Amino acid sequence: MSNREVMDVCVVGFGAIGALYAYALHKTNKVRITAVCRSNYDVLQEHGLDIESKILGHYTSWKPYRAVRTVEEAADRSYAYIVCAFKCISDITTTPALLSPLLSRLSADPPTSTTTFVLLQNGIGIEDDLLEALSKISAPTVVISGCCWVDTTAVDGGKKITQHGNETLVLGYHRPASGPSASVVPEQIAKDSLDTLIDMLRAAGSNAEAAPDADIARWRKVLWNASFSTLCTLTRAHVGDVLAQPNSRQALRDIMTEVLTVARASLTPSPAVDESLSDGVIDLILTNENPKSVFRPSMLVDLDCGRPMEVEAIVGGVLRRARVHGVPTPKLDLIYAGLLVIQKGLINRRRD
Numbered sequence: 488m489s490n491r492e493v494m495d496v497c498v499v500g501f502g503a504i505g506a507l508y509a510y511a512l513h514k515t516n517k518v519r520i521t522a523v524c525r526s527n528y529d530v531l532q533e534h535g536l537d538i539e540s541k542i543l544g545h546y547t548s549w550k551p552y553r554a555v556r557t558v559e560e561a562a563d564r565s566y567a568y569i570v571c572a573f574k575c576i577s578d579i580t581t582t583p584a585l586l587s588p589l590l591s592r593l594s595a596d597p598p599t600s601t602t603t604f605v606l607l608q609n610g611i612g613i614e615d616d617l618l619e620a621l622s623k624i625s626a627p628t629v630v631i632s633g634c635c636w637v638d639t640t641a642v643d644g645g646k647k648i649t650q651h652g653n654e655t656l657v658l659g660y661h662r663p664a665s666g667p668s669a670s671v672v673p674e675q676i677a678k679d680s681l682d683t684l685i686d687m688l689r690a691a692g693s694n695a696e697a698a699p700d701a702d703i704a705r706w707r708k709v710l711w712n713a714s715f716s717t718l719c720t721l722t723r724a725h726v727g728d729v730l731a732q733p734n735s736r737q738a739l740r741d742i743m744t745e746v747l748t749v750a751r752a753s754l755t756p757s758p759a760v761d762e763s764l765s766d767g768v769i770d771l772i773l774t775n776e777n778p779k780s781v782f783r784p785s786m787l788v789d790l791d792c793g794r795p796m797e798v799e800a801i802v803g804g805v806l807r808r809a810r811v812h813g814v815p816t817p818k819l820d821l822i823y824a825g826l827l828v829i830q831k832g833l834i835n836r837r838r839d
């Protein structure tokens with residue numbers, strides 16, 4: 488972490504997740520937030536944002552230090568943290584392409600202090616292309632994955648965000664990809680950057696915690712997304728509805744079993760893998776869900792709003808790992824095929 492009194496933090500994507508954690512960081516008085524609001528700039532400038540959060544409290548008309556419409560505008564300075572809270576939809580654009588003005592600046596004018604990228608996004612392998620792009624830049628960088636377990640929604644035309652129930656944010660850093668000009672930061676710097684972020688979020692009221700292994704945390708999270716998010720989306724049903732039917736409950740179990748097999752084949756065997764990704768985790772996930780839950784996973788909310796969904800990150804990412812390791816995934820293949828048909832329609836309508 489730099490010695491600056493106030494850190495500059497750029498949050499790219501100011502939907503519910505981005506705004507919630509931006510507000511948490513702002514509450515510490517240690518950061519200045521630059522919010523890149525690609526679709527909700529006018530609403531934010533005119534009304535500010537009302538926050539109604541169980542963990543962060545209530546606030547009316549909050550405005551971050553500054554809001555900009557594009558990543559280009561945000562690239563006028565360097566940042567201690569660049570929080571990626573946009574949906575990872577590689578069939579529309581990749582993370583390095585979306586962040587290219589910030590990456591170009593890092594390359595042309597490398598700061599001496601570390602820049603940490605924080606990926607608050609769902610999926611498997613979503614960090615790969617960013618790590619690859621950063622390996623060609625000499626500036627010192629760290630990539631952190633954040634797995635969010637939180638029910639937060641933008642309501643009232645984006646003027647308000649609500650957050651109910653429990654919240655957990657599991658954060659861990661990735662080992663950097665090596666490259667000819669990569670400035671591979673010592674592991675201690677990655678740890679410091681992670682600890683600083685977690686300390687700030689916890690001070691604000693979040694239940695942020697460090698993952699001993701970012702990859703295991705991602706697989707643990709995708710167990711939920713690849714099963715609940717996809718089945719709820721294909722059936723347009725609440726979490727409680729897919730739990731209630733014996734057939735769909737069994738389908739959730741079958742999908743999670745496939746994901747677990749791929750996870751174990753992809754990860755280096757370790758006691759942590761055995762513990763976090765044991766067969767018992769499926770029962771734990773199923774029994775932890777409220778059978779009466781009316782929760783709509785974000786993939787279903789995207790479909791309802793006519794927005795492209797995180798199919799590639801959530802299902803495609805698992806399938807690509809499965810193919811590398813020769814793991815058959817008949818259930819996930821079918822889910823993927825169905826979702827891709829819907830996704831194509833969503834992307835085509837968006838282009839019209």
Ligand SMILES: CC(C)(CO)[C@@H](O)C(=O)[O-]
Pocket residue numbers: 609635636637638711712716783784785786
């Ligand atoms: C798992 C989840 C409900 C937690 O916030 C979220 O990832 C979602 O809906 O995609």
